[in-house]
Amino acid sequence: MSNSTILVVNSGSSSVKYQVIELPSEQVIDKGQRDRVGISGGDFANHTEALADIFSTLPEGLTITAVGHRVVHGGSRFREPVLIDDAVVAEIEELSSLAPLHNPPNVEGIRAAISVMPAVAQVAVFDTAFFASLAPAAYDYAIPRELAEKFGIRKYGFHGTSHQFVTHELERLSHDDNVNRRVVSFHLGNGSSVAAVRGGVAIDTSMGFTPLAGLVMGTRSGDLDPAVLIHLQREAGFSVDDVDRLLNRESGLLGLSGHSDMRDLFEHAQSGDTAATEAIDVWAWRARHYLGAYMAQLGGLDAITFTGGIGENQGELREAIVRGCEDLGIVIDHDANLASSREPRLISAGVSKVAAWVIPTNEELQIASLTNQITG
Numbered sequence: 001m002s003n004s005t006i007l008v009v010n011s012g013s014s015s016v017k018y019q020v021i022e023l024p025s026e027q028v029i030d031k032g033q034r035d036r037v038g039i040s041g042g043d044f045a046n047h048t049e050a051l052a053d054i055f056s057t058l059p060e061g062l063t064i065t066a067v068g069h070r071v072v073h074g075g076s077r078f079r080e081p082v083l084i085d086d087a088v089v090a091e092i093e094e095l096s097s098l099a100p101l102h103n104p105p106n107v108e109g110i111r112a113a114i115s116v117m118p119a120v121a122q123v124a125v126f127d128t129a130f131f132a133s134l135a136p137a138a139y140d141y142a143i144p145r146e147l148a149e150k151f152g153i154r155k156y157g158f159h160g161t162s163h164q165f166v167t168h169e170l171e172r173l174s175h176d177d178n179v180n181r182r183v184v185s186f187h188l189g190n191g192s193s194v195a196a197v198r199g200g201v202a203i204d205t206s207m208g209f210t211p212l213a214g215l216v217m218g219t220r221s222g223d224l225d226p227a228v229l230i231h232l233q234r235e236a237g238f239s240v241d242d243v244d245r246l247l248n249r250e251s252g253l254l255g256l257s258g259h260s261d262m263r264d265l266f267e268h269a270q271s272g273d274t275a276a277t278e279a280i281d282v283w284a285w286r287a288r289h290y291l292g293a294y295m296a297q298l299g300g301l302d303a304i305t306f307t308g309g310i311g312e313n314q315g316e317l318r319e320a321i322v323r324g325c326e327d328l329g330i331v332i333d334h335d336a337n338l339a340s341s342r343e344p345r346l347i348s349a350g351v352s353k354v355a356a357w358v359i360p361t362n363e364e365l366q367i368a369s370l371t372n373q374i375t376g
Contacts, residue, residue: 004065004376005029006368007058009051011069011109013101014039016050020058021368023376030058031364038108047105047112055116066121067113068371070161070363072102074126075152081129081370084110084122092124098152099210123371130160131195131202138204155213157205159187163195165366166307166359171200173344173357174303182298184291186321187361188311190218190260194287196294204297206290212247215290216283218260221251223286253279262310262317284320291321295328301354304330307361318347322356329353 003022010017019031034050036042044050058064069084075095082088089110096103113122131139139155141148148154163185170183183197192215195205206214206222216222224247232238238246254260256279259268268276295301306318315338322330331352336345341358348356 002376004372005063006371007064007067007113008364008367008371009067009069009109009113010364011047011105011112013105014042016047016054016109018054019364019368020062020064021365023368023372026365029062047108048115051109051112051116064117064120066123066371066375067117068123068125068367069106069110069113070127070367071106071110071124072127072158073099073156074124074128074132075156076132076154078124078126079129079132081123081125081374083374084114084124088124098156121375123374125161125367125370127158127160128156130164131155131157131205133201134204141209153209155205155208157193157195157202158207158211159191159193159195159205160202161363161366161370162187162307162361163193163197163202163205165361165363166305167197167200168366169344169359170303170305170357173359174355178302182300182302183305184294184298184301184303185305185307186287186311187308188215188287188306188317189308191220192217192287192308192310194290194294196297198298204294214286216256216286217252218262219249219252219254221247221255253283256282262314266314266316280317280320284317284323287321288323288325291325292328301329303355303357305357305359307359312342312358312360315347318356318358330356332356 006021006023008019008021014037016034016037020029022029034044034053037044037050038046071092073095075098077091089107092103093107110122141153143153166185167183179199181199185195185197187193191211193205193207194215196203212220214222229243253265257265257275259265259276265276265279269280310317318337319332322332329352331349333347333349337347342360344357344359346355346357348354
């Protein structure tokens with residue numbers, strides 16, 4: 001197998017993160033970030049300047065085989081990674097109404113990379129693509145169909161590259177060719193989601209039309225009775241922008257406790273802060289709710305995985321999610337769970353019928369691998 005050198009680009013509204021990964025060795029040759037892009041008094045006037053600076057500082061003699069771009073929203077159109085051309089860029093741009101904070105800078109990054117490296121193949125890898133396998137029963141919302149079809153309203157799911165990477169890693173680590181393996185995959189961080197996966201194929205996920213749905217997050221509410229918003233509009237005079245700000249920036253752990261970072265929350269809980277303790281309880285309750293729901297949808301469970309900043313590093317919260325699930329076959333090895341490690345590791349007890357794993361995510365490697373499959 002010949003070597004490939006993939007530049008992975010993640011363009012945000014005012015930053016560009018990148019990694020250069022060699023395949024098949026999976027060696028990270030270079031990585032970094034350019035900040036203050038396109039803002040008044042910033043370091044770079046636009047994404048083209050930032051990409052040009054990145055390209056000019058790559059190790060001497062390095063030849064980029066292809067560029068893989070993280071694109072948040074692929075809508076219903078993009079069900080897998082795709083080689084980028086003008087038509088693809090235009091379609092990604094059209095999807096900006098579904099992801100107004102993410103797709104526009106993704107498009108800017110793509111155009112900038114094409115400008116700087118016009119002869120290099122460019123591939124779009126979509127966060128939503130892993131969930132293109134969902135059935136209508138999982139992705140349809142119970143609203144008038146003509147409205148849903150006209151405005152593209154359905155469950156799309158996000159964090160797809162992370163869930164896909166972790167479930168593939170589980171296959172490798174398990175040394176098991178069980179083609180029907182039933183997995184519940186938790187990606188837990190400031191933004192969090194959970195996915196139900198059978199045989200490597202997603203059947204459901206907690207995030208929905210936007211990344212707002214599902215689990216309680218740092219500043220996002222997660223699932224909420226929609227009548228709450230109607231009530232606030234009628235009784236408190238909330239505008240559309242007020243509701244947006246409330247649900248995305250002022251809710252979640254922050255709204256419950258005044259702290260959005262789980263590490264700060266733990267410190268306050270240990271100091272006797274009741275609001276912090278209750279916020280952690282709500283967080284774990286919601287996660288356990290999805291664990292049980294997805295075990296039912298899968299018809300049982302073979303493995304549960306944890307990844308993301310919280311999922312990889314806070315063993316107390318992993319135990320909190322599965323507490324009381326011993327009769328369902330999930331038994332955690334307390335010492336293994338709390339042991340500090342950056343490596344993939346099995347944390348379930350020997351008597352556990354369900355294998356529990358901590359698997360550090362690597363979305364950049366997943367994007368590089370998918371890019372190489374398209375261009376290699």
